[in-house]
Amino acid sequence: MRLATLDNGTKDGRLIVVSPDATHYALAPVETLQAALEDWDRAAPALAAIASFPEQLDLARLLAPLPRAWQWLDGSVYPSHGALMDKVLGITPEKTNAPLMYQGVSDTFHAPTADVPMADEELGIDFEGEFGVVTRAVPMGTGAERAGDYIALVVQINDWSLRKLAGPEMKTGFGWIQAKPPCGMAPFAVTPDELGEHWRAHRPALHLDVQWNGHPFGHAYGEPMAYGFHELVAHGARTRTLVAGTVIGSGTVSNENFREVGSSCIAERRGIEIVDEGAPRTDFMRFGDTVRMEARLPDGRAPFGALEQKVVKA
Amino acid sequence: MRLATLDNGTKDGRLIVVSPDATHYALAPVETLQAALEDWDRAAPALAAIASFPEQLDLARLLAPLPRAWQWLDGSVYPSHGALMDKVLGITPEKTNAPLMYQGVSDTFHAPTADVPMADEELGIDFEGEFGVVTRAVPMGTGAERAGDYIALVVQINDWSLRKLAGPEMKTGFGWIQAKPPCGMAPFAVTPDELGEHWRAHRPALHLDVQWNGHPFGHAYGEPMAYGFHELVAHGARTRTLVAGTVIGSGTVSNENFREVGSSCIAERRGIEIVDEGAPRTDFMRFGDTVRMEARLPDGRAPFGALEQKVVKA
Numbered sequence A, B: 001m002r003l004a005t006l007d008n009g010t011k012d013g014r015l016i017v018v019s020p021d022a023t024h025y026a027l028a029p030v031e032t033l034q035a036a037l038e039d040w041d042r043a044a045p046a047l048a049a050i051a052s053f054p055e056q057l058d059l060a061r062l063l064a065p066l067p068r069a070w071q072w073l074d075g076s077v078y079p080s081h082g083a084l085m086d087k088v089l090g091i092t093p094e095k096t097n098a099p100l101m102y103q104g105v106s107d108t109f110h111a112p113t114a115d116v117p118m119a120d121e122e123l124g125i126d127f128e129g130e131f132g133v134v135t136r137a138v139p140m141g142t143g144a145e146r147a148g149d150y151i152a153l154v155v156q157i158n159d160w161s162l163r164k165l166a167g168p169e170m171k172t173g174f175g176w177i178q179a180k181p182p183c184g185m186a187p188f189a190v191t192p193d194e195l196g197e198h199w200r201a202h203r204p205a206l207h208l209d210v211q212w213n214g215h216p217f218g219h220a221y222g223e224p225m226a227y228g229f230h231e232l233v234a235h236g237a238r239t240r241t242l243v244a245g246t247v248i249g250s251g252t253v254s255n256e257n258f259r260e261v262g263s264s265c266i267a268e269r270r271g272i273e274i275v276d277e278g279a280p281r282t283d284f285m286r287f288g289d290t291v292r293m294e295a296r297l298p299d300g301r302a303p304f305g306a307l308e309q310k311v312v313k314a
Helices: A033-038 A040-048 A079-089 A144-150 A163-172 A192-198 A229-236 A266-277 B033-038 B040-048 B079-089 B144-150 B163-171 B192-198 B229-236 B266-277
Strands: A002-006 A014-018 A024-027 A072-076 A100-104 A115-118 A129-135 A151-158 A183-185 A207-212 A215-221 A247-249 A290-296 A307-313 B002-006 B014-018 B024-027 B072-076 B100-104 B115-118 B129-135 B151-158 B183-185 B207-212 B215-221 B247-249 B290-296 B307-313
Touching: A002 A033, A014 A033, A033 A040, A033 A129, A072 A229, A079 A163, A079 A266, A100 A229, A100 B100, A129 A207, A129 A229, A144 A151, A144 A229, A151 A192, A151 A229, A151 A247, A151 A290, A151 A307, A163 A266, A183 A307, A229 A247, B002 B033, B014 B033, B033 B040, B033 B129, B072 B229, B079 B163, B079 B266, B100 B229, B129 B207, B129 B229, B144 B151, B144 B229, B151 B192, B151 B229, B151 B247, B151 B290, B151 B307, B163 B266, B183 B307, B229 B247
Parallel strands: A072 A247, A115 A307, B072 B247, B115 B307
Antiparallel strands: A002 A014, A014 A024, A072 A100, A129 A151, A129 A247, A151 A183, A207 A215, A207 A290, A290 A307, B002 B014, B014 B024, B072 B100, B129 B151, B129 B247, B151 B183, B207 B215, B207 B290, B290 B307
């Protein structure tokens, strides 16, 4: 099942169910995705039962599947990315046996084709291609062995980042505020079963195609997460109840062979250049630049649709 | 003007206007505080015009004034607290010319008399008495010189903390997830004018009385913030638009003479013991413990009412 949210002028939009070929839709029997997630046991079967899609889909009218959420917890669980970033930033985070995770702004997830306003071109504007999950309500203390049951949907996210602010904020120990403006979300949220055998151990076994200004930039594989999404959910829920509609991210998709497959953010490419050549060659984004992200199954299908955004001056 | 939120079985409760002597109330013409904040220019005068308070107030029926918010950004701007904590945690955060700030869980602010469920007594359960503000929508890039205009309300907060998780999470650079379960909020949100001359340069010139299990624990003065709330709002809004109803906190209220006036959290008292005696004597909270926080004007009035909570096993 694939869900999306139509812009109807409200903050939460109007939930729709999308046809298998992503050309048509039906209005959902529940008004918003947030409402559906709060009553998922009843809503999910009702949504899945829809088999007739009378309306033609216009991608430009879609908001993020969840246009705002009560909570956004973003992990960083691709070891190849973490190790490189630590090296380049000159940071030696204390090693723990837990995933890295921060809480980011969740009152806005930009629409998949929205222009994204940024305060200042000199702040190191960067994209971060990620996968994410959206949960039902998760009781405090839920262990990883049960946490997967609370994953309602899988999504694809662009975690916009301002790199010149990221290092200094990280060094405060308080995490990121200014370095992390709102994310974008690809048009379709899908149930894990929609990914079939490509949802493995709560990990997305898809490639994430990233294009910057129309040029191929990355093609990293989603599966090699050091922690699966079930473990990220359990980490987030250890001392707090997660409300329905909590969004949890994987962090930038990255592979050990990033020199071959490319990267899902500019910072990683610059890191490789610093390591290999002593200095970064690639600049960050400028106003007017676009980034397109599309996760693909081996047969070429893009279950989340394309997230294509342009950076503009706020 | 003092506002509060009645428990009516909904997540956002029912907004009420409280009488000057805090014994009676009137239903507000706007259903929820969130809705009022989204239309503050119209809602504030309508709320302030209410002069008749027909209903008797039962404090036990109150939720937090804002029972959930789209965003909670907590500063740490009392220098005496920061310096001591750095010393005790063995952390040397890079000095910046910006306030420290993290984003915490905002989907729940516990009611002022609610029992607060905690996962585990061994995690170093601690309170943190703070002041906070609730904003209208703040445009991205709003400078400190104008940011004060967006402060709608002042609130009093208990930022519950789990100290044994705080140091390790801080050392990751990603900030706190598990160390910061949801906060509590005192019953009344007040407009800055309600504090009169005790709202100075966007700082609360009140003492915060803290009692732990009925014994006086702290009596710190709110004014010596290194950054005023206008600067905290501007810091939060540098690269993101703040939605209406964003809550921004001061961090633990603390004074240089904490040995005389006491502290607003146990960690600070333990820090003093470590510095003075080589080891902490004071233990953290146990299940069944209570903490009461009440900010007082010089004439003894408590504009936010009392926040009194009991820690219970989740």
